[in-house]
Amino acid sequence: MSAALAARELSVDLGGRRVLEGVSFEVAEGELAALCGPNGGGKTTLLRAALGLVEVAGGTLEVLGARPGTRAAAVGYLPQTKPASSAFPARVVDAIVAARRGAWPLVVSARERELARSVLARVSGERLLDSLLRGLSGGELQRVYLARALASDPKLLLLDEPTAGVDEQGRVEFLELLQGIAEGCDLAAVLVTHSEDAVRRLASRVVYLDRTVRAWGPPAEVLDRQWAASSAFSGHDHAPPAGARYYESD
């Protein structure tokens, strides 16, 4: 099985500071991997590197077998923050069509509207089709952005803390939705999350990132290590225990 995302000895610098160093791991096609670790551990930077938004300083990073940023249409992205201006007249249907066109639609054709409706149906959000983004709740916004990420039929989905800022009920509903989508197709996905529940329910593998890959493997193996679970989901205890299965990059 080929890799949807493959990092080999990857290094990334931000503002003159090395944020990622010697990162190596692979996410196979059809696999849902969780990217965990403490705040500031480089999780979002890794996603941004995969999207071609930040330069790779060393090593290699391949996205669907190509350089980052070169297969944009095949990569769906759900950002952590939604910076859309409140002054911008963004309807849900426009945002989804824009993701397919790579440009904001002045006019939406009947065919595009139907495509937007069908992708919204995948996230149980059909009723939101003509709503303005600025009027949506946090949970509704996450659904719309997930639909937007799915709009171009991606092969790889990058999700950056999709349940951050969503209430408990919204979080549970969103995880169920994601589970359904992941089971219903052979889409590969990388889920950045601080939610242990999300990792245990959705991920077939966990990559524990703290500037480098500190551990990887099935959730049961990685998260049952007290050091990993505590620092990824609540604290910052980075010291791996003696004998833990972990990966040292150098």
Add this chain to the structure above:
Amino acid sequence: MDGLVELVASPLGQAFVRRALGAGMALGAAGALVGVFVVQRGLGLVADGLAHATFGGLALGLLVGATPDRAVWVALPFTLLVALGIQQLRRRTSLGGDAATGVFFAVSFAAGVLFLGLRAPRAAPVNVEALLFGSLLAVSPEALAVTALVSALVVGMLLAVGPRLAYATFDPELARISGVPVAALESLLLALTALVVVVGVRTVGVVLVSAFVVIPAATALLVGRTLGGILALSLATGLVGTAAGLFASYHLNVAPGATIILTLGALFSLALALRRR
């Protein structure tokens, strides 16, 4: 009905009113369309800053011996450079758009005052009031041609890049991931704004020109729900406000620039009252 026709037909019998209407409509259309993107990006003050920079550019043109009409050709590159300077300052420092604009605004205007003072004692006198408040009814055929040409260029460029510019306005990061050249489009938007402002200063003056960019767009944003609808509403507001204001100023025998801006202000108030709550 006949009275209304007469209200419009009688001023149009005068060549200078036809030129003023042509220049005002061209400026109203270009300002209204570029304004939608400017206002959505929170850059409304940039238009005002660029107007003051244009004063510096026109004064520089007068200093090197150009006539007021020809000084536009000095003011154009001068204001474009200021626009790019504002963008670079925003991009390379932690200063926001308002601070970056404020710096260039003051320095350019001060330079303009200095340039006017440095002119030879025997140089033709400059009507500073016309620079500050405009002289729409004194638009020459040459100024009308320049205004129409620049406005057509701005509208054409916006039609070409508008959808991608809008995507970059909605979310710069998502647009960049989709391959939209976000930084280049922002430079282009500032350059187009600078073009509108420079030709606008010659007709409605430094103080009032930013209203042509900001008020129609703000009016449309209050009531529009889609980008296409907002662009159409902004365009209609700019054109109707300009024509109505000009005809009103003719019959009331008051300053046309100020009357147009007040008419645009009245349309904004109407939209404010009509907006969905």
